[in-house]
Amino acid sequence: MTEHRPPHPRIPAALISLGLALIGCPGPRQPGPVSPTRVTHTVVPAPVSIRANQGEPFRLDSMTSIVTTNVAEVARTGQMLAALLRPATGFPIPVITDTTRPGAIALRLNTSATGEAYELSVTRDSIRISGTASGIFRGVQTLRQLMPPSIESDMRVNGPWVVPAVTIVDQPRFAWRGSMLDVARHFFTVDEVKQFIDLLALYKLNVLHLHLADDQGWRIEIKSRPRLAELGGVTQVGGGPGGFYTQAEYADIVRYAQERYIAIVPEIDMPGHTNAALVAHPELSCSRVPPALYTRTEVGWSAFCPNKEETYALIDDVIRELAALTPGRYIHIGGDEVEVLTHEDYIKFVERVQDIVVRHGKEVVGWEEIGKARLRPTTLAQLWKSDSAVLALRSGAKLIMSPAPKAYLDMKYTPTTELGLTWAAIIEVSDVYNWDPATYQAGVTESNIVGVEGPIWSETLRNITAVQYLAVPRLPALAEVGWTPQSARAWDDFRVRIAAHAPRWNYLGVNYYRSPQVPW
Numbered sequence: 001m002t003e004h005r006p007p008h009p010r011i012p013a014a015l016i017s018l019g020l021a022l023i024g025c026p027g028p029r030q031p032g033p034v035s036p037t038r039v040t041h042t043v044v045p046a047p048v049s050i051r052a053n054q055g056e057p058f059r060l061d062s063m064t065s066i067v068t069t070n071v072a073e074v075a076r077t078g079q080m081l082a083a084l085l086r087p088a089t090g091f092p093i094p095v096i097t098d099t100t101r102p103g104a105i106a107l108r109l110n111t112s113a114t115g116e117a118y119e120l121s122v123t124r125d126s127i128r129i130s131g132t133a134s135g136i137f138r139g140v141q142t143l144r145q146l147m148p149p150s151i152e153s154d155m156r157v158n159g160p161w162v163v164p165a166v167t168i169v170d171q172p173r174f175a176w177r178g179s180m181l182d183v184a185r186h187f188f189t190v191d192e193v194k195q196f197i198d199l200l201a202l203y204k205l206n207v208l209h210l211h212l213a214d215d216q217g218w219r220i221e222i223k224s225r226p227r228l229a230e231l232g233g234v235t236q237v238g239g240g241p242g243g244f245y246t247q248a249e250y251a252d253i254v255r256y257a258q259e260r261y262i263a264i265v266p267e268i269d270m271p272g273h274t275n276a277a278l279v280a281h282p283e284l285s286c287s288r289v290p291p292a293l294y295t296r297t298e299v300g301w302s303a304f305c306p307n308k309e310e311t312y313a314l315i316d317d318v319i320r321e322l323a324a325l326t327p328g329r330y331i332h333i334g335g336d337e338v339e340v341l342t343h344e345d346y347i348k349f350v351e352r353v354q355d356i357v358v359r360h361g362k363e364v365v366g367w368e369e370i371g372k373a374r375l376r377p378t379t380l381a382q383l384w385k386s387d388s389a390v391l392a393l394r395s396g397a398k399l400i401m402s403p404a405p406k407a408y409l410d411m412k413y414t415p416t417t418e419l420g421l422t423w424a425a426i427i428e429v430s431d432v433y434n435w436d437p438a439t440y441q442a443g444v445t446e447s448n449i450v451g452v453e454g455p456i457w458s459e460t461l462r463n464i465t466a467v468q469y470l471a472v473p474r475l476p477a478l479a480e481v482g483w484t485p486q487s488a489r490a491w492d493d494f495r496v497r498i499a500a501h502a503p504r505w506n507y508l509g510v511n512y513y514r515s516p517q518v519p520w
């Protein structure tokens with residue numbers, strides 16, 4: 001499972017200067033047999049360093065094999081790469097452990113690598129990807145993007161299947177690079193969530209935060225409290241049929257994400273945004289009056305009663321079952337937009353729920369309002385509106401940067417975009433790209449940040465095709481904000497690289513917005 005540790009030590013200056021070479025800035029000459037030639041490529045997020053090797057490119061042909069070590073995780077990534085390469089090429093691409101075989105794509109663990117670091121080296125005779133197990137998976141995504149977009153075809157198409165002779169040394173800037181899918185306002189099927197995970201994987205994101213409960217729906221089966229999903233999951237915004245994930249379905253999503261080194265972070269939003277839970281358990285509201293199912297979109301009016309032990313008993317059941325379903329470190333407790341409780345009651349609630357999560361062996365994430373409470377240094381606060389996030393730093397808690405005017409990917413691209421909302425901003429692709437998480441917020445520096453996340457709230461989004469339209473190309477832009485060193489990023493370079501991804505999205509069946517900012 002992907003571990004979320006603090007960001008890696010700063011990248012050596014030499015690597016950063018190579019990154020600069022990508023965008024045309026002069027860097028010092030590197031020693032060794034390869035020269036730091038500028039390489040034109042379309043990889044997103046841009047690698048830390050990419051250099052041209054001497055000699056011919058690698059050509060996939062009917063003899064190409066994938067060689068992996070016996071380590072099961074690496075072998076699985078090898079099988080996934082083979083499954084990607086076979087349909088378009090029509091080549092057999094066996095996955096073997098015979099390291100002497102020529103014409104091979106070799107995947108190797110590097111036991112001294114850390115985090116998601118990898119190296120990828122292409123010569124005429126071989127392709128080698130080495131790194132941590134997660135790094136190898138990230139490197140495979142780079143290899144995929146070095147190949148023609150038609151490699152994504154699920155029918156046989158003509159090559160040639162050429163991979164340029166390059167050496168890439170790469171690792172992420174931030175340990176947390178995520179998106180959030182709101183499955184509460186509209187419900188998304190397991191298959192739709194997997195399609196979204198596929199998109200995250202292509203762009204080296206490593207967190208999918210699932211917003212599993214809100215006023216309009218409760219979307220996860222809790223076996224000890226079956227009414228939550230059975231009564232709270234029946235509808236969605238606009239009055240459609242809603243739904244929920246059984247624990248077996250949810251476990252399937254978690255496993256699918258895990259195979260792609262993506263951590264699922266489940267969110268139960270509380271004490272506000274709880275109408276669906278209160279439909280199932282009206283005794284947890286202070287009034288005890290059973291509420292009606294809710295299919296509109298106003299916020300801030302519902303709340304669990306913070307002064308009842310029954311409230312914490314239910315939360316304990318929910319968190320215990322969620323923790324058992326969660327191999328990752330974090331459970332998200334929401335905490336946003338509570339307008340009907342006193343300040344004191346809100347703080348008491350957050351601190352008690354924080355303790356419940358920790359008692360079940362997990363760490364807390366909450367929206368930035370939880371910064372008003374006494375947080376543990378291991379808790380993460382998610383900045384979205386910027387007025388209480390710095391409070392979280394008092395206790396040593398760190399921040400996930402999701403400032404709404406930059407990272408809320410459910411905002412419209414232009415005033416006339418059919419889908420999306422406008423309350424935070426109108427956000428074109430360049431707006432998502434052109435900010436630095438380390439300087440965005442006064443009082444917040446790089447050391448206070450674990451990474452970035454692009455939430456996609458689904459009030460206007462009834463299926464995954466609509467989600468893709470708002471996510472692409474803005475989520476790839478945010479992925480580069482999270483992965484690539486700030487000094488190696490440039491909008492004029494990104495907009496050209498991302499334009500080359502449109503044919504890939506067409507092969508993959510991914511819907512996207514043809515931004516006028518991008519030279520398609």
Ligand code: ACM
Pocket residue numbers: 336337367384
């Ligand atoms: C939020 O957008 N209410 C976190």
